[in-house]
Amino acid sequence: MSESARPTFEPKVVAAVIAAGIVAFGLFLVLAAYAGDTGSSRDGRAHALSSSGIGFKGIVRLIELSGGQTRLVRNAGDFEGEDLLVIAAEPDTSAEAIEEVVRLRGGRATLIVLPKWGVVPDRDKRGWVRGVGTLPDGLVSEILGKDRRLKVTQSQAKSRTARGRDFLAGVQAPLPRIVQTVSGYDVTPLLVGAPGEIVLARLGDAPLYLLADPDLLNNQGLKEPARAKAALAILTELNATDARAVAFDLTVNGFGRHPNALQLAFEPPFLPLTLALVLAAILGGLHGAFRFGPAAEEPRAIAFGKTALVENSAGLLKIARREHRAGDAYAQLIREAAAHESGAHLALRDTELDAYLDRLSPPGEPRFSALAAAARQAGDRAGLVAAARALFQWKKDLIK
Structure with a gap:
């Protein structure tokens, strides 16, 4: 009696390949749904996800390590919270985009951080940048819009330390060698170096603040312990008394969450429906793979009787x-x-x-x-x- 021929593929191998394919397809759908929401920390830009010298990932981590809480805002619907919102403007950020965020905030505490440095990617180290000097004064001023009538200036710092005023009294922050300051109409100085060097100011009567020099918050600035301590103190004082965290806006940096029909399948209230469909598909596959009961005989084409x-x-x-x-x-x-x-x-x-x-x-x-x-x-x-x-x-x- 001859030995029966073995199958070309082992059933366990086939089952493993099918299972791996299903899992890979599911992960592909999840990544496709949320691909637009994942920002890169190595793009060399100035936002809360960036680990480059001009980025602000360091202050986010510093707040968390100090026992505080942070939020990364990707949706305009999250602007209504009482938490201080930090807007990290970039050279290509439009005044209209900033004004829209300020309007949606509705008089809640908001801090606008201006850009200062012109950079190019470092070819030797991914995610690093090389400075090519400060940005033109006029370019930075245009980010705020002409209606605010503000002027931004870069110059050699005349004082090594900026001191707080008003509710920031007692706060001292070391200044960089080249300091960027702001002046203009309806500006209330809150952090000042030498006379006329306004580094941080309140615009108007609302809790809308402007940090002219980003080196007080960005990654390269926080390498000095005294400046890191001052950064925490500034954000704490600018925040509302009933706030629970410091929020960092990502919408003006292009990382806002846009409506996506595929995301609805992985979020409430449609998540249970998705899980039910997946379970039904699994049961259908098992029903096709394993027979329940004897096979039904095909009826005769011409019946008896x-x-x-x-x-x-x-x-x-x-x-x-x-x-x-x-x-x-x-x-x-x-x-x-x-x-x-x-x-x-x-x-x-x-x-x-x-x-x-x-x-x-x-x-x-x-x-x-x-x-x-x-x-x-x-x-x-x-x-x-x-x-x-x-x-x-x-x-x-x-x-x-």
Whole structure:
């Protein structure tokens, strides 16, 4: 007896490949849904996700390591919280984008951090940048818009330390060698170096603040412990008394969350529906892979029994379009049945039997011979059906 041939692929290997494919496809869908929400920390830009020298990932981590809480805002619907919102402007940030965020804040504490340095990517180290000097004064001023009538200036620092005023009294922050300051209409100084060197100011009467020099908060500035301590103190004082965290806006940096139909499948209230569909798909796959009970036999094309024979014969007549030719046979069938039911003499045949059945017909009703003739002479299916019904009714009335 020869040994049975082994299958080409082991069932366990096939099952593992299918399972891996399903998991990979699910992960692909999740990544496709949230790909736009993942910002890079190595793009060399100035935002809260960036680990470059001009980025602000360091202050986010510093707040968290100090026991505080932070939020990264990607959705305009999250602007309504009481937490201080830090907007990190970049050279290509428009004044309209900043004003829209300020409008949505509705008078809540907001800090705008201006850009200062022009940089290019470092070819040797991914995520690093090389400074090419400060940005032009006019370019930085345009980020704030012409309506605010503010002027931004870069110059050699005349003082090594900036001191706080008003509710920031007592705060001291070391200044960089080249300091960027702001001046203009309706500006309240909050952090000042030498006379006229306004580093941090409040704009108008609302809690809208402007940090002219980003080196007080960015990654390269926090390498000095005194400046890192001052950064925490500034953010704490600028925050509202009932705030729970410091929020960092990412929408003006292009990392806002946009409506995505695929994300709805992985978020409430549609997440349970997605899980139910996944479970149904798994059960369907198991049902296809494993048989429940014996296999159902395929039914015969032509069934056994008299009923099947009659149906097949009727089908042949229908295909040949000769249904109306069956009237004579049906009339003979009714004749034999009526003769048997009425006890007719066995010697009666054809015309004699028809005459006998005519005498048995109820008075005023059609005679059997007339009904049988109508069945024989039917020219179509409708005529045959009408004649057959009349014969059947005649037989019912006869045997009552």
